[in-house]
Amino acid sequence: MTDKPEYLMQAWYAAALSSEVDETELFRRKIMGKGVLIYRGEDGKPIGMHDRCPHRFAPLSQGHRDGDNVVCPYHGLAFNGAGNCVHNPHGRGTLPKGQVVGTFPLVEKHGFIWIWMAEEAPDYDLVPDYAPLDEGPATGIGHTYMQMPVNYRMILDNVMDLSHVDHVHGEIITTRGQLTPLIPKVVEEDTAISARWEWVQQPPILILAPFLARPEDPADHYVQVNWSAPANIQLSIGAVQDGAGFDQAVMQYDLHTCTPEDEFSTHYFFATRRNHNEDDAEYNAFKIKAMHDAFITEDGPIILACQEEMGEDDFFDMNPMLLSNDLAPVKVRRRIRDLIKREQDAGQLAEAAE
């Protein structure tokens, strides 16, 4: 049991889908325990602020827009996107000097709005780069969002151990038991860990089969998950027939990314780009809805039940019986723990040096 939730702070987290924040409204999402207001300036660029008026602590998201400024719903103070107070209707209207509302650097990329929650200056080199998501028509990519009352690591565990597809999911994405016995090839870097499985199955996995030349015949398959800190997992899955290389595969390129709402609640986003049937808008809508629904009805309940069994206990303290399929997710859990510790140690050193 931890006294205080610990997050990797110097990192970019998905705060919202681009489509969740429109041109006129004030959008609120709690991230790592803190209310965040996101809205688009008149130039369309997203602005991120602490969703709390510094006067009486009303959520600014319940106020209204005044051009690029936001007006508090309680006593009418107005703030610009830099967190300065630009209008005070009270008394002589004195404006406090300097920034009075915390702001959060945002970057919009790949259909997501990414946020930097640390107090330290943002490191733009760390902005995630998933360029393939942007390559292709709008009808070839889908995005979705859901909220789950679990620690974010529980979702990372699920995606880093794809053996669960044979047990949790129905006909549509099973490998018919081919993947489960495989020990994935795992590659580790400092802030990234990947796992890859390759196998043959007949018929091919049903999400890809209809797009292969002979949907009933065997196909070579691969699936690869690339975790990178803090909580992004890029997943590619493909199938190919007739001994062609995987670069010829019918495949999809997905991003799963998790953002802690708090210690036991997670914002879970994903995006999926495919290289087949890319111009079919109707199929595109069906595809992302099917992925969303599979998580809600199949993965979600089991992950939630595991969390309920674990309560507030630490995963490793519970002495789990680890199997070969835990190789990648356990490395990710340990790496996150180490990166948080490294960040906190560096913070203490910096403080001591001051």
Place this chain on the structure above:
Amino acid sequence: MTDKPEYLMQAWYAAALSSEVDETELFRRKIMGKGVLIYRGEDGKPIGMHDRCPHRFAPLSQGHRDGDNVVCPYHGLAFNGAGNCVHNPHGRGTLPKGQVVGTFPLVEKHGFIWIWMAEEAPDYDLVPDYAPLDEGPATGIGHTYMQMPVNYRMILDNVMDLSHVDHVHGEIITTRGQLTPLIPKVVEEDTAISARWEWVQQPPILILAPFLARPEDPADHYVQVNWSAPANIQLSIGAVQDGAGFDQAVMQYDLHTCTPEDEFSTHYFFATRRNHNEDDAEYNAFKIKAMHDAFITEDGPIILACQEEMGEDDFFDMNPMLLSNDLAPVKVRRRIRDLIKREQDAGQLAEAAE
């Protein structure tokens, strides 16, 4: 964050509207964390007791009346209004000596039942006196009650800083921005703090305009709030035309009073007496309903959102950005804090002296 909620104990709080406690039923309300039973004796006078049988701790309010006594629902013990056990149907029926259920002094006044929760003897000189509430016909006064899941100070803040009317409320009680820039005149006494604003607006404030000679023309306005410990705010608002004195004003005389249910829940009562259209029962019903609904739909949601942002943190510890409109409410918060401390220090001195 406080370990234990702290209240000013030696004070009279509104426990109920007179109309909430009828001649026959047992009425329960939790006050400062304690279940309180209120019922009327056969003489109509309200009786206040700890709503807990001393035997097995059943709430007496779930039992029944037997004349002026109340009978426990679980094992049939009966208690009189002084907290003595007057009937024990068990075994030889031995009655315990003395008072076995705590009682609370009550005073009924101005359409409220006031309660003294302290262990010390009640100080009847402290019973609130709002005589103007009683002056006029029954069709000229309304009372209402609501419960809000916030600390009671949040509601005092709202009423002591009336600048919010220009931002939170709609057309009906806005001052059209005239009040917000004013710095109120604040008067402090030991257990009372008042604030007063005066201004001109055209048209006059819409709750009063229809009762002025020329509803479209400018009028002189005033509003005054008189806080007194622990949590009463008497508010008067009036408007007058043609340079007449405020003693000629079309006005209303209101009482807002808060009683902590617990640290983060408040019983909020108010009463309103007006000096115009006093004999119109239909208008009277409309008037109190409109005030009730304005709080529920306009003030309430913002106050609640502020409380949620504050969580269990202390207001001053959160380093609020204070403005001129905070003059009165901040003085009230500080005075309540000081009065609680004074009371506790006196209690410790008294204990030490024993």
Place this chain on the structure above:
Amino acid sequence: MTDKPEYLMQAWYAAALSSEVDETELFRRKIMGKGVLIYRGEDGKPIGMHDRCPHRFAPLSQGHRDGDNVVCPYHGLAFNGAGNCVHNPHGRGTLPKGQVVGTFPLVEKHGFIWIWMAEEAPDYDLVPDYAPLDEGPATGIGHTYMQMPVNYRMILDNVMDLSHVDHVHGEIITTRGQLTPLIPKVVEEDTAISARWEWVQQPPILILAPFLARPEDPADHYVQVNWSAPANIQLSIGAVQDGAGFDQAVMQYDLHTCTPEDEFSTHYFFATRRNHNEDDAEYNAFKIKAMHDAFITEDGPIILACQEEMGEDDFFDMNPMLLSNDLAPVKVRRRIRDLIKREQDAGQLAEAAE
């Protein structure tokens, strides 16, 4: 307030009604804070296991049966009823040695499945024996179950002090005030305490009157409750006319038994066997439903209200005003406390000796 709930561990508790666990399904019930899976092997005998996969902590009850084994819903591990892993579809399929899921000894008797939750070996001599429940036709016995958000001692209190029937219950089981003034005869043994009341009433108690020769005439009555550790109360109630002995009585033989779900939630089971109108299936269904409904609508709300008033405070710390009717329930509370202490002291001695 206790830091950790304390239970008498080396004891048999009712885990389920026999009828709750069918031949095919996986049944889950939380007992003393722990998820327990119960299912029937192919021989029909109940199997009890910790409802938690040792791998990722998924509840096995959300998985499925494979013969006598249970398959985890998350990653397909299979376990037999002894808690051994018998199938691992991952990697090389290595099976961990030995028992990896905790099991709980179960005994099925009197229409209940009894569970031993202690780590120590089960003591089969302690299995409750209520042979009269088994004597007679199936249409002469009923069983029921309900869950109540109270500490289990609150329900024991209720049944051990039957004076409540005159106050809590309606016409159907009142003694018309005859029982309340009686001081029961209490007999104490080491792990058992009984209380007995005898009285005359006219008309006889209405649950028995219709089965007496002259339902309107006076009858001799008795009721006896026999508590035995940890939380079983066997209750017999009977009536007889014309000076015949109680062995001739029209009577019913009931078992009330409580199992803590956790400190403030209780599984409450009861069974009732009668010696009259035994072959009437319709009456039998009516009878158990009436008993169930009486608890839900009459005892339950008062017990719950008492628990809410008590919060997490200890009963004795609250300084209850004890009466003659508390003789038996207070002895039971003290005995449970002493038995828990005795068990814990013995455990510490055993540890020290190792």
